[in-house]
Amino acid sequence: MPVSTALSRRHLLQSTAGAAGLAAVGLSAREAQAAKDLVVGFIYVGPKDDYGYNQAHAEAAAMLKKMPGVKIVEEEKVPETDDVSKTMESMIKLDGATLLFPTSFGYFDPYMLKMAAKYKSVEFRHCGGLWQADKHPMNTGSYFGYIGMCQYLNGIAAAHATKTKKIGFIAAKPIPQVLINVNSFALGARSVDPTITTSVIFTGEWSMPVKEAEATNSLIGQGIDVVTCHVDGPKVIMETAERRGIYTCGYHADQSKLAPKGYLTGAEWNWITVYKQFIADAQAGKPIPNFTRGGLAEGFVKMSPFGPALPEAGRKNVTAVKAEIMKGGYSVFKGPLKDNKGNVVVAAGKSLPETAIELESCNYLVEGVVGSIG
Amino acid sequence: MMDSVGTVLLAMLAGSLRVSTPFLFVSLGECLTEKSGRINLGNEGVLVLGAMVAYATSYETGSPWAGVLAAAVAGLLLGALHGGVCSLARVNDVAMGIAIMLAGTGIAFFFGKPYVQPSATLLPGIPVGFWSDNAQVRNALLVCPLFLLGIAAAVALHWCFNATRVGLRIRIVGDSQDAALALGLPIDRTRLLATAFGSALAGIGGAFLSLYYPGSWNEGLSSGQGLMAVALVVFSRWNPINCIYASLLFGAAGALGPSLQTVGITWGYYLFYAAPYIVTLVVLILTARGGRSLRGMPGQLSIGR
Numbered sequence: 001m002p003v004s005t006a007l008s009r010r011h012l013l014q015s016t017a018g019a020a021g022l023a024a025v026g027l028s029a030r031e032a033q034a035a036k037d038l039v040v041g042f043i044y045v046g047p048k049d050d051y052g053y054n055q056a057h058a059e060a061a062a063m064l065k066k067m068p069g070v071k072i073v074e075e076e077k078v079p080e081t082d083d084v085s086k087t088m089e090s091m092i093k094l095d096g097a098t099l100l101f102p103t104s105f106g107y108f109d110p111y112m113l114k115m116a117a118k119y120k121s122v123e124f125r126h127c128g129g130l131w132q133a134d135k136h137p138m139n140t141g142s143y144f145g146y147i148g149m150c151q152y153l154n155g156i157a158a159a160h161a162t163k164t165k166k167i168g169f170i171a172a173k174p175i176p177q178v179l180i181n182v183n184s185f186a187l188g189a190r191s192v193d194p195t196i197t198t199s200v201i202f203t204g205e206w207s208m209p210v211k212e213a214e215a216t217n218s219l220i221g222q223g224i225d226v227v228t229c230h231v232d233g234p235k236v237i238m239e240t241a242e243r244r245g246i247y248t249c250g251y252h253a254d255q256s257k258l259a260p261k262g263y264l265t266g267a268e269w270n271w272i273t274v275y276k277q278f279i280a281d282a283q284a285g286k287p288i289p290n291f292t293r294g295g296l297a298e299g300f301v302k303m304s305p306f307g308p309a310l311p312e313a314g315r316k317n318v319t320a321v322k323a324e325i326m327k328g329g330y331s332v333f334k335g336p337l338k339d340n341k342g343n344v345v346v347a348a349g350k351s352l353p354e355t356a357i358e359l360e361s362c363n364y365l366v367e368g369v370v371g372s373i374g
Numbered sequence: 375m376m377d378s379v380g381t382v383l384l385a386m387l388a389g390s391l392r393v394s395t396p397f398l399f400v401s402l403g404e405c406l407t408e409k410s411g412r413i414n415l416g417n418e419g420v421l422v423l424g425a426m427v428a429y430a431t432s433y434e435t436g437s438p439w440a441g442v443l444a445a446a447v448a449g450l451l452l453g454a455l456h457g458g459v460c461s462l463a464r465v466n467d468v469a470m471g472i473a474i475m476l477a478g479t480g481i482a483f484f485f486g487k488p489y490v491q492p493s494a495t496l497l498p499g500i501p502v503g504f505w506s507d508n509a510q511v512r513n514a515l516l517v518c519p520l521f522l523l524g525i526a527a528a529v530a531l532h533w534c535f536n537a538t539r540v541g542l543r544i545r546i547v548g549d550s551q552d553a554a555l556a557l558g559l560p561i562d563r564t565r566l567l568a569t570a571f572g573s574a575l576a577g578i579g580g581a582f583l584s585l586y587y588p589g590s591w592n593e594g595l596s597s598g599q600g601l602m603a604v605a606l607v608v609f610s611r612w613n614p615i616n617c618i619y620a621s622l623l624f625g626a627a628g629a630l631g632p633s634l635q636t637v638g639i640t641w642g643y644y645l646f647y648a649a650p651y652i653v654t655l656v657v658l659i660l661t662a663r664g665g666r667s668l669r670g671m672p673g674q675l676s677i678g679r
Contacts, residue, residue, distance in 0.1 A: 046593070049487075199635075201636065202635070204647055209594060209595050210588055210628075217388065217392070233592060240588065243589075370638055
């Protein structure tokens with residue numbers, strides 16, 4: 001219940017620091033130097049050490065801190081409410097931030113857009129949001145990675161490890177980005193063995209530990225022996241699966257430490273690539289791109305190292321397909337492709353690469369997935 | 375088809391054994407406090423604080439049982455604070471309870487930061503299903519020792535209320551302040567102790583969350599179990615034995631959603647996730663009687679006055 005515990009700690013600290021700073025005005029040459037640094041603000045919706053979505057961003061932010069000429073300010077556990085507007089405003093006014101990364105989906109509209117209209121000299125780049133040139137201000141933009149490809153590779157690894165031919169996916173909400181991952185995971189497994197089924201459970205919330213543990217146990221009860229997920233913090237799922245002795249494929253960040261025996265591999269973000277490029281542009285005085293997308297080839301996403309449980313054949317297969325994907329233009333969604341109700345979703349002869357705009361409105365589960373969008 | 379029904383029923387049994395324990399402890403604690411005539415909405419905060427303290431203690435000492443004890447002590451202290459402040463004149467216990475709830479979660483988040491990532495030693499399960507060679511049955515019947523402790527606590531509380539002098543005093547204080555005054559009973563002290571020990575029980579419920587199931591500490595660990603337990607107490611009519619049944623029912627209802635999805639019943643999962651709340655509503659409506667107040671409710675509770 002993160003009501004408003006984080007509301008004023010930051011503000012209080014800043015006003016104290018501000019008062020101390022006033023006293024030292026004109027005295028410190030170092031302060032003057034620091035003022036020239038590019039101040040970059042990161043805002044996370046959850047704790048930045050959640051072994052998941054927020055940690056993936058925070059790890060990149062930690063690397064940026066070591067770069068010269070950059071000052072990073074962060075705030076975690078900021079709800080997708082008016083609170084995020086306050087946080088952005090305080091970063092701009094009190095810290096002097098000129099580049100902001102509000103990383104959570106719900107920050108974009110209306111909070112970030114309103115702030116962008118108010119502070120036109122500040123650049124806002126949002127993770128995942130759909131920026132459109134004709135609708136949104138030019139000092140805003142969005143970036144995202146094609147992580148579905150990594151879930152496809154996860155599926156291949158899962159297919160080589162499963163003995164029951166049943167694998168599972170614990171998903172938060174049936175939105176396109178999640179459905180692409182579920183479908184890619186299932187298609188990867190079926191590329192190895194078409195008899196494999198993928199059971200999906202929707203928990204309905206981005207973070208709900210008890211329900212995630214319950215979903216993992218339910219899947220295992222059905223004889224599923226490899227599980228992956230798309231929730232904000234996969235820690236509970238990985239630990240529960242490891243305790244029950246089944247295999248896991250990671251998501252968001254490297255979770256091999258949580259499941260040393262059963263971790264096969266994982267789909268990870270590699271945000272440092274994006275952030276380094278944006279900051280270099282800002283420092284050089286060049287415009288920062290408004291719409292940025294990239295996949296494995298561009299270094300926006302990456303795979304976890306193989307775990308000990310993945311058989312040699314699986315390692316070879318994943319490595320070979322990954323090399324194909326790195327060449328570019330690889331399609332996971334290839335026609336003829338049916339959904340799990342029997343309707344054709346990709347016509348014969350057609351194929352959708354990761355960049356296909358059709359995928360951004362994905363609203364089906366492919367053949368071989370047990371489950372429904374609800 | 376029969377196979378699927380069996381799977382769902384087994385999953386609900388397993389789920390009720392796994393998920394019910396925090397509900398049981400918090401509702402027992404709340405029951406004890408309310409029997410003395412006071413409400414403690416702060417038990418949600420106590421639950422979260424107990425979870426954090428238990429996890430941290432287990433990680434630092436390597437002993438999960440030390441963690442359970444530490445969680446109980448943390449609950450005792452927070453409960454004593456609530457009890458102490460509420461003894462002052464003109465303090466509203468509902469408002470104070472909300473303050474305790476926010477304080478408990480805030481303290482837990484603040485000090486719990488370094489423990490989000492490490493993995494602590496967890497409580498071992500007791501294999502009650504050793505007789506079966508079905509792995510699912512064996513796993514469903516892997517029972518946490520805290521669950522058995524909770525059942526024992528419920529029986530002990532029930533006996534205490536009905537057959538001991540202490541229990542009688544708590545009930546008098548809770549039912550009629552005038553009678554307690556006439557008998558010369560120490561009202562404030564009784565309520566203080568009932569609140570403190572009630573919160574200690576809630577703290578143990580928190581220890582279950584972080585040290586057994588789901589067995590991990592993070593800031594989203596409790597999804598309002600502490601608050602739901604307050605409703606559970608009403609639901610079980612302030613009777614500790616009923617608290618056991620109510621908790622098991624809530625656990626089973628909570629397991630319904632995920633297990634239905636695994637057997638292929640995939641429509642309307644949001645509806646199935648709401649099952650525990652629907653069950654509460656239905657039971658409350660069915661058992662409601664016309665009249666002044668709910669049957670079994672202590673007379674001095676501020677919600678009844």
